[in-house]
Amino acid sequence: MKLFISALIAVVLLVSMYSGRYYMGFVDLAPDVVNSRYANDESKFIALGSLQKGIEVHYRDEGLNAEENPDAPVLFLLHGIMASLHTWDGWVENLQDDFRIIRVDIPGFGLTGPYADGIYNVERAVDMLNQLSSELKIESFSLAGNSMGGLISWNFAVQYPEKVERLILLDSAGYSFDLPVMLKLLRTPILKDSMAFVTPKFIVTQTLSEVYGDDSKVTDETIERYHQLMLREGNRTAVVSVLESISDVENDKIKQLKVPTLIQWGEADNWIPLAHAENFAAEIEGAKLITYPGVGHIPMEEIPQQSANDAKDFLLYVIEEPQNIEPMQVTPVTL
Template sequence: MNKLNPEVGKNVVVNGLRTNVHDVGAGSPVVLIHGSGPGVTAWANWRLVIPELAKGRRVIAPDMVGFGYTDRPSSITYNLETWLTHIVGLLDTLEIASADIIGNSFGGALALALAIRHPERVNRLVLMGSVGVPFEITEGLDAVWGYEPSIHNMRRIMDFFAFNEGLVNDDLAELRYRASMQTGVQDAFAAMFPAPRQRWVDALASADEDIRMLKHSTLILHGRDDRVIPLATSLRLNELICDSQLHVFGRCGHWTQIEHANRFTQIVDLFLAEDRRMDYFAIE
């Protein structure tokens, strides 16, 4: 991690793309795939949980192509295939045969598709506020993907993310606005999800029959009060994935890993433990 900018980790070349990766800890690998908010980075998304998860395993959190401090080639087409190729390439570059995968929102759709198309690369699966099944696009997600740079618009988007209004203030909005205004960031972001945006929800969805075929042990997490990705998506994933369990956080929006960081980490840590127990009564 760069002491001057904690969002900058290690520089790894993946399929010719300079990829910003946070690679910390030792042991069984777990890969964290971030969401798709404007100006997002892996560190911004996972900063509260990386240190705890890294106490007992190797945590790998990349900026996906087009996001953060990873390359944004002008010639690239942003779609599910592009991002899947990038994550598989990262595993190959780091010589990781298989890993536990945690996906947040957009990252959940990638994690789900990775488990379907490359099942041998995924051990256990954690889906948090996940895209990946069809739903009618929400006002919140349409605002996120339709972001046009301004501090006012960034503040409006962040208000959609959090249930706890105290987590969002003008200083944080300005910080994320500045991140969204780095050279090339907004151009790449605007190319990912142009209107009409319902088609991108559909494009990131996996087929029901493919999801039903999954053999992976899966933990599904969602904020009950999520205004970006509806809780119904996780209920559907829980219905489709045979070996799955669902935990719903009350008084929680789309920022499960931020609004309930300690409990999120405890639940995930237990799920990824070797005995695979989910003893909620043991959580304090």
């Protein structure tokens, strides 16, 4: 009995030690471990070539079935920094009856994981999306991106305008701004170098409280998912590399955008100011702007139904020839 109790105490201590190390982010999670928790029946992994060689991009192809609905409108979704394709769960739930939806874990994030060479830039991300859409034999589609995903989206639309039918930018990066404290800390030498070895869960909790306008909506499940996906092997160093690569945003091409564009923005965004939404609206001909009082940096996650419904209205309304969409307008939404 004494031997049993001693063994039990030893096991409890080991579990406690591991739990503490896990909480503080002293551990890496192997890809198969994270995949077992966050991949599902819709998850697919595809190996691409050229600039994407060496990784398998994780994506989900959901909503209207391509074989049963070959003419269904296609919508690609790109998440922001430190996030994953799971940030679009609410949109998929609300839009799956009207669209074929393809959401992607951008290289360096989620279940896709990092590039072996550690090089991240907008051009490489644009190439990933171009290759993926070509491999899926999708010639044209609508495209929605949040934050970093928005930066990739509008750059893609500039480079491949023939592929983008309509564009949605949600609190998108595009103009220079002061980094929020958390991201600024990740660019300091000491924290930047230690990021690969320690990522406490309370940091993830604090970050989510910053990007939500109403942090009471941040659930324990959401915190756990963000933390575990950050601990996926290679993802933490990728975050640091991505931050360095997008520090100086080139926005001179924004005026070249000619596709119908909707801009959705949380008025309580503490990361990218509301003024940037107005800049996008002013520089993109015919763009429509919708703002959400009290909402933060990730409207699709904080108010999924409202933001998805606004996106649906924009994506499905008929555009007269020649192409002209509604004049630029700011439409505050009361939640």
